[in-house]
Amino acid sequence: MHTTIAIQPVTENTAPVSTAVNCARCGMQKFCLPTNLKPEDVQRLDRIIMRRRRIERGTNLYRMNDAFSRIYAIRFGHFKTYQVNPRGEQQINGFQMPGELLGLDAIGAERHQCGAVALEDSEVCEIPFDKLEGLLGDIPELLRHFHRLIGQEITREQNAMLLLATMRAEQRVAIFLTNLGARLAARGYAEHRFQLRMMREEVGNYLGLTVESVSRLISRFRHSGLLRVANREVEILDPVRMREIAAGVRLDA
Amino acid sequence: MHTTIAIQPVTENTAPVSTAVNCARCGMQKFCLPTNLKPEDVQRLDRIIMRRRRIERGTNLYRMNDAFSRIYAIRFGHFKTYQVNPRGEQQINGFQMPGELLGLDAIGAERHQCGAVALEDSEVCEIPFDKLEGLLGDIPELLRHFHRLIGQEITREQNAMLLLATMRAEQRVAIFLTNLGARLAARGYAEHRFQLRMMREEVGNYLGLTVESVSRLISRFRHSGLLRVANREVEILDPVRMREIAAGVRLDA
DNA sequence: CGAATCGTTGAATGGATTCAAAATTTGTGG
DNA sequence: CCACAAATTTTGAATCCATTCAACGATTCG
Numbered sequence: 001m002h003t004t005i006a007i008q009p010v011t012e013n014t015a016p017v018s019t020a021v022n023c024a025r026c027g028m029q030k031f032c033l034p035t036n037l038k039p040e041d042v043q044r045l046d047r048i049i050m051r052r053r054r055i056e057r058g059t060n061l062y063r064m065n066d067a068f069s070r071i072y073a074i075r076f077g078h079f080k081t082y083q084v085n086p087r088g089e090q091q092i093n094g095f096q097m098p099g100e101l102l103g104l105d106a107i108g109a110e111r112h113q114c115g116a117v118a119l120e121d122s123e124v125c126e127i128p129f130d131k132l133e134g135l136l137g138d139i140p141e142l143l144r145h146f147h148r149l150i151g152q153e154i155t156r157e158q159n160a161m162l163l164l165a166t167m168r169a170e171q172r173v174a175i176f177l178t179n180l181g182a183r184l185a186a187r188g189y190a191e192h193r194f195q196l197r198m199m200r201e202e203v204g205n206y207l208g209l210t211v212e213s214v215s216r217l218i219s220r221f222r223h224s225g226l227l228r229v230a231n232r233e234v235e236i237l238d239p240v241r242m243r244e245i246a247a248g249v250r251l252d253a
Numbered sequence: 254m255h256t257t258i259a260i261q262p263v264t265e266n267t268a269p270v271s272t273a274v275n276c277a278r279c280g281m282q283k284f285c286l287p288t289n290l291k292p293e294d295v296q297r298l299d300r301i302i303m304r305r306r307r308i309e310r311g312t313n314l315y316r317m318n319d320a321f322s323r324i325y326a327i328r329f330g331h332f333k334t335y336q337v338n339p340r341g342e343q344q345i346n347g348f349q350m351p352g353e354l355l356g357l358d359a360i361g362a363e364r365h366q367c368g369a370v371a372l373e374d375s376e377v378c379e380i381p382f383d384k385l386e387g388l389l390g391d392i393p394e395l396l397r398h399f400h401r402l403i404g405q406e407i408t409r410e411q412n413a414m415l416l417l418a419t420m421r422a423e424q425r426v427a428i429f430l431t432n433l434g435a436r437l438a439a440r441g442y443a444e445h446r447f448q449l450r451m452m453r454e455e456v457g458n459y460l461g462l463t464v465e466s467v468s469r470l471i472s473r474f475r476h477s478g479l480l481r482v483a484n485r486e487v488e489i490l491d492p493v494r495m496r497e498i499a500a501g502v503r504l505d506a
Numbered sequence: 507c508g509a510a511t512c513g514t515t516g517a518a519t520g521g522a523t524t525c526a527a528a529a530t531t532t533g534t535g536g
Numbered sequence: 537c538c539a540c541a542a543a544t545t546t547t548g549a550a551t552c553c554a555t556t557c558a559a560c561g562a563t564t565c566g
Contacts, residue, residue: 421553421554422553422554462554462555463554463555463556465554465555465556466553466554466555469554484562484563
């Protein structure tokens with residue numbers, strides 16, 4: 001293991017996109033913060049969102065230890081969040097997709113606890129956290145939904161712990177693919193056919209495996225007829241069996 | 254691995270302790286929710302806290318999938334929180350000590366995402382979450398501190414992921430002991446000498462290792478003069494070297 | 507005191523890693 | 537658009553760390 005992925009280059013993309021923010025017209029509304037808000041409250045939220053910001057593929061939205069002042073809602077694109085341990089090795093904590101919030105790990109802290117890098121050209125909404133806190137006090141529904149999103153974050157991480165502590169490599173990869181599909185499906189995309197936005201190395205890093213192990217396992221899934229793979233394009237051909245493997249049934253074909 | 258610790262017996266301890274709650278006089282005030290609150294706000298918090306409740310060693314404070322209505326602040330004693338995977342195996346997500354909150358993983362969900370068991374006879378304050386949410390809207394300092402506690406929870410879990418994904422067994426145990434000491438020290442207890450409140454099996458389960466591995470590693474630490482161990486009583490004799498091992502230096506004595 | 511639980515130690519095994527090299531894809535400049 | 541370099545992915549063989557299986561102490565508790 002100990003995959004020392006080179007730390008991203010020190011290019012910072014700060015080009016704001018000054019389009020007036022309008023949650024009501026945003027396709028991500030039903031996953032993002034405004035969920036279940038009254039129209040007038042959605043507008044109050046619009047007003048505190050500073051701007052949209054484009055992030056080029058490979059650049060940092062924020063880095064570990066950056067001062068924390070805002071959280072981010074992904075409009076389109078994908079991100080990874082990662083920590084860097086004392087030895088300079090990267091550990092990926094998660095992959096984020098449109099409608100998900102970035103920066104939650106820093107709430108209640110002065111600084112970001114991990115960094116976020118765009119896996120492709122992406123766009124986020126910047127939400128100043130102090131202003132959001134003000135709104136949370138005023139709009140109970142917003143507070144509730146904000147807490148729901150935080151709770152999901154905690155649950156996601158606990159599931160990752162479960163995976164890392166108890167699952168065999170086979171299971172980890174199967175779970176990874178299954179979950180990715182489920183999250184995409186919830187957003188209206190195909191569940192069993194999608195593009196991996198990250199390298200094998202990053203998959204392995206996230207799953208606590210080496211690149212080689214991930215590659216080998218994907219190959220085995222392919223040879224067993226579970227998966228069709230063309231580079232980063234993946235199709236789960238046998239979702240039932242894939243879910244069995246995710247649940248712990250051994251693939252000994 | 255795959256330590257199938259028997260699920261706890263189905264005894265539920267519901268004996269409330271009807272002492273009027275008084276955060277101002279509680280020794281845990283500076284770690285718990287009331288931190289940094291004005292005295293009158295502390296009293297408002299007191300008023301919504303239903304009661305204190307004693308939990309006997311080995312009994313569940315709550316179980317996975319229980320309906321969620323309150324969070325709990327530990328007054329004294331220690332707990333473990335755990336998930337149960339589909340195969341019925343337990344995975345411990347963390348150990349909690351006085352001043353820490355239990356149940357945060359359920360916020361924004363209908364049900365608890367994990368269970369909590371007392372590792373020794375313990376006492377908690379029950380905090381109805383809906384009433385707390387009301388106060389959060391009224392008392393900005395409380396909202397802020399509540400978010401700080403949640404943030405700490407997320408950070409703790411990310412660190413656990415880092416440990417599980419990248420660390421060798423040696424490191425995991427060293428980190429576990431070091432962190433436990435640090436948390437106890439923050440609460441005014443000795444940093445380098447303490448009682449483990451959990452079985453070796455539970456340590457291993459949490460760290461993604463087998464009992465045998467944990468036992469072997471503790472023995473190696475002992476033989477290398479790093480540790481003095483008498484059953485669950487542990488003394489870190491060489492904190493510097495222990496921290497080195499936690500950081501990744503190999504113990505090849 | 508005896509049974510059950512918990513903890514330690516040993517030997518053999520195995521799953522994932524490491525090291526190495528080749529194959530493929532992606533990115534870049536001409 | 538092609539050619540070439542760099543990056544990424546795949547595959548193979550050897551190694552190693554933690555697990556598994558087994559047995560034996562030690563401790564706890566009724």
